[in-house]
Amino acid sequence: MDGQVLKLWKLLAISGLLLLQTGCWDSVELNRRAIVSGVSIDKGLTEDKRYSVSFQVIVADEITGKNSRGNAPVALYKGSGRSIYEAFGNASRQSARILSLGHSKVIIISEDLAREGIRDLMDIFERESDMRLSTLVFVSRGQRAEDILSVMTIFGKIPANDLVQKLETGNRSFGYNFRIEVDDVIRGILAKEGGAIINGVIVKGDLEAGGTKSNLEGIKPKAILKNAGLAVFKQDKLMAFQDGTEGMGLSLIHNKQKEYPLLLELGKNESATFSMFKVHTSVTANAKDPEHPVIYISTQQQAALKEYNGSLDISKSSVLRNWEKLLSEETKKEIDAAVKAAMRLNSDYIRFNETVNRVNPKGWKRVKGRWDTIFTQCEVHIKVNTLIRHTEMRTRSLKSSGEGVE
Amino acid sequence: MREIRIGSVHFFSLVLMFELGTALVVNVGMEAGRDAWIAIFLGCLVGMLVYTGYNYLFKLYPDLPLSGYTRAILGKPLGAVVVILYAVIFLNGAGRDMRDGSALLVMAALNRTPILIVAAMMILSCGYVLHKGLEVLARTSFIIMVGVLLIGGIITLLMFFSGEMEWSRLQPLLGDGIKPVALSVIRSNYMFPFGEVFCFTMLMPYFGDKKRAVWVVPSAILAAGLIISFTALVNITVLGSDMVERSPFPLLATVSKAALSDFIQRLDVLVVMLLIIGVFFKVAVYYGAAVIAISDLFNLPYRTLIIPSAIIILFSGMLDSRSFVEHLEEGAEMLTFVYPVFTIVIPVVLIIVAAFRNYRSRSRPG
Incomplete structure (x- = not known):
């Protein structure tokens, strides 16, 4: 008899708890x-x-x-x-x-x-x-x-x-x-x-x-x-x-651009257009003298030729080497434009402050208060390294073949 | 009570889960800014050092809990007073942790649920486990530890692959020097969560293999220290130190950033689970320590104390402050001024007296 009463109680308690299971206070x-x-x-x-x-x-x-x-x-x-x-x-x-x-x-x-x-x-x-x-x-x-x-x-x-x-x-x-x-x-x-x-x-x-x-x-x-x-x-x-070059440079500095197109003007209606890929940028600084920090921006990238309407024989590696240099120049210009724009606006959204703080925390504390005057005077070195691995599915261009026939 | 034996692995997992507890999800050591992870690791080392003191007492009285050897060392009346103080601090610890956990839960997920309900559910489950006994608690901790480590692994992998971590946010390392780190360690880091291991002085006698006990607890503290420190590091690399500093629940924000495109998202629920699990063990261990202390002191049966203690814990936790802000303020003061008395001052007194007595009793025959 006693056991039965106990069982009944247990049953009641469990069903009572079940009641709680159904609801969630915050449910919508x-x-x-x-x-x-x-x-x-x-x-x-x-x-x-x-x-x-x-x-x-x-x-x-x-x-x-x-x-x-x-x-x-x-x-x-x-x-x-x-x-x-x-x-x-x-x-x-x-x-x-x-x-x-x-x-x-x-x-x-x-x-x-x-x-x-x-x-x-x-x-x-x-x-x-x-x-x-x-x-x-x-x-x-x-x-x-x-x-x-x-x-x-x-x-x-x-x-x-x-x-x-x-x-x-x-x-x-x-x-x-x-x-x-x-x-x-x-x-x-x-x-x-x-x-x-x-x-x-x-x-x-x-x-x-x-x-x-x-x-x-x-x-x-x-x-x-x-x-x-x-x-x-x-x-x-x-x-x-x-926008444009400045925007691209900004994205490059922040290492957010993994791929982007780049056009090389080669004079008299000739141009080569590349897709740059495997782009990686790192920013370091030499801030031994925090009043005059030197910023180093270095970019590594590879290029794939997408379009070419010139007559150079690009089965020669010397041509490609020259283009690599030109491409690096071009990228450098974009990054430089972004840096110049930031300095002109006098806002360090390109995060040189963090870079300087990273390499010279003590020096940074000294110049922190007047960084806006130092920032605009920063010496910036941009180094770009470009590699053209291949010329995709053709060697010489259409144009060079046509000229050959004439 | 006496035949309870907890195996080394289970004891390890219990200490680990206790240490991870809330510390894994809440804001630890952020006074040290971006060097918080260093502060946490140093705190862990200090915690291990503190533990060696308890270990000394444990070796002298391998079969007695803190409440037992306190009376053996200080004599019955004085010892009893100290034990009562310890029982109070254990109950308080359980209450505070329960409040921590339920407040965070209500803040982050259950916005409209009364905090008392959340807390009551927690204390009920803790009470249930303690009713089943300490061995059950320890075994539960082992099973859940496996789950927690899995969750941790998944989150870590996701953080790595989602590309949200920026290591440069950790730099400059020790940019403000060692001072803020040291201050943070001294103020609270060694105590929360590593000094809190003092509750285990109540559980040590139930350790099955007494010889191994010396290593098991410190290694669990070290493991917990590494995990918490790593978590802080991930938080800082993902969010930046300022945002972590202003966040009461940084891991949640960190994990909400993790996503593998649109495929795997919203892992916040895992963090909320970690919180609930952590709070459970934290409360259960404090609660268990309190119950054992009281039953040992007044010679009352262990099980009859479970419900009264639960009620004390529940209401002291709920009534200690009006808001979470007040609760944290109080908590910071407790960690700096009150807890050290129990984790360091009293044990040091005990060690000195015990060592002195030991020395005298040994030298007498000679």
């Missing part, structure tokens, strides 16, 4: 959530609406297809407030579901906000436990940041993912934009002598049409998202955008 069912794929931050119109924040929310039904109504795959919710979180709250009120930030891929900051400084607005992205440090950061160049998030894209339904992929594809071979995540930006802002670097982004084409499905209907898209330059900062204030 998926159909109560709206996944935010991207966040954009614009300058608000008035003082008490300092930020105007837009959230690109994935409409799950449109993505999966089954219950699709054939509408836009994402929706933009917009709110404004004195802080990002207040704006988030205001935007959330318009949504039937809980906006969840955990999966946002991109953060886009408008240029005019970036010029005023981004220190205040980065905090939430670091602090908020839902957000990931691996979220990418962009600056919308000359446009409102929310416009970037309202373009229908060709590959993939979610515009934010499209932007991420464009960045990665570009970095792989042609572009000089590279992955810049929240923590990279924060480290950049924190460096007193330097500044952050953030990818620029623009919408090319018709902004109005970009947000509608008509953007995808024709073969030529009416509006396209595009990476545009690297925004360089002095601490947290945007100074300039670096």
Whole structure:
């Protein structure tokens, strides 16, 4: 009898515990959530609406297809407030579901906000436990940041993912934009002598049409998202955008460029175009005298000939050797342009400060306070080593053969 | 109670899991900035040194826990007072660690869950294991250690392959000289987590192979030191020292950066698991030490003390502070001013008195 009572008690206790097993205090069912794929931050119109924040929310039904109504795959919710979180709250009120930030891929900051400084607005992205440090950061160049998030894209339904992929594809071979995540930006802002670097982004084409499905209907898209330059900062204030050679040089200095194209002008309509690969850059310094540090940038790269319209006989190694020199010169120019630009802007976003600190920590402490005057006077030596392994699938060019016939 | 025997491997894993505990995930030694990993390693060496003191006492009284030989050395009344103090500090340690763990869990993952519920779940599981006995605790630690090392291995590999680690962030090595490192070691690093090994003075008598005991515990401390130091190093190379310094839970941020393209992502859950596992062993060992001390002192059966102690631990942990910030502030003070009394001052007194007595009793016949 006693044993039975005990058993009964045990049974009751266990079923009581089972009750606890079902619930998770923090659970939010998926159909109560709206996944935010991207966040954009614009300058608000008035003082008490300092930020105007837009959230690109994935409409799950449109993505999966089954219950699709054939509408836009994402929706933009917009709110404004004195802080990002207040704006988030205001935007959330318009949504039937809980906006969840955990999966946002991109953060886009408008240029005019970036010029005023981004220190205040980065905090939430670091602090908020839902957000990931691996979220990418962009600056919308000359446009409102929310416009970037309202373009229908060709590959993939979610515009934010499209932007991420464009960045990665570009970095792989042609572009000089590279992955810049929240923590990279924060480290950049924190460096007193330097500044952050953030990818620029623009919408090319018709902004109005970009947000509608008509953007995808024709073969030529009416509006396209595009990476545009690297925004360089002095601490947290945007100074300039670096494009072209300067942008490429910047990416090279940071050792973020693994592959890039390079064209050699060889005079009278002749040129050779190469794809540079296995690029590796290292920066060291000789800072025995921290007042006059000498910076050494050295780059190793290999080149593959992609296009050649000249008449030189490139089955001779001497020609290739000469080209290697010219290529090195060309790369050197790009790096030099980036260094000069940084010195002109007087912001050490190319991280010479860290290099000097690394080799001479004691000396660095002495000059730390007036690094901005020393930085611009830094002696910089750039050494580039290029190797052309082969000329790909042909030796002499089409042109040289034609001339041979005549 | 007396027939409990814990094997060397199991004892090793228990010490290792205890040492890793919360130290693996929380911010350790960051007063030393980017040299934190050096500070941690030095702290570990100091911890081993401190342990040799306990070892001396253990050799004199291989069958008695701290609560036993304290009374043997200091005499019954004074000894009893000291043992009560130790019981209190053990309970406090368990409570503090439980608060640490549940607060971090609530901060990072379970935002809306009441902290009391999280803590209650933890103390329940610890109480259950202790009810099953210390051997079960030790064996559990062995099984879980294998899991933890696997998780650690996976995370480490991922960090290497994801290319997020930048070794240059560690440089300049000792850029501010040895002073901040030494300060950090002195202030708290040797104590947290390495000095905390003093709880094991309560468990040493249950060690199966007394001869090997001398080596097992220090080697576990060393292993833990290397692992924690390496973790700090990874944190700094991935995030940079400033961000680690400002983060109460740096490993979580570090691991959230790890990704192999879009394929393997979101390993944060592994870190949260590490936290829960670590807190479990930390609390269980302190809790066990407290229970043994009380039962030994008052001659009460071990099992009847489990529930009352659990309640004390739960509420002292919950009521010690209003917020996590306050809790950490208090913790820092405890580590600098209170814990050293128990891990160093009292043991040193015990060693001196014991050595003196030993010397006298040996010299008397001659």
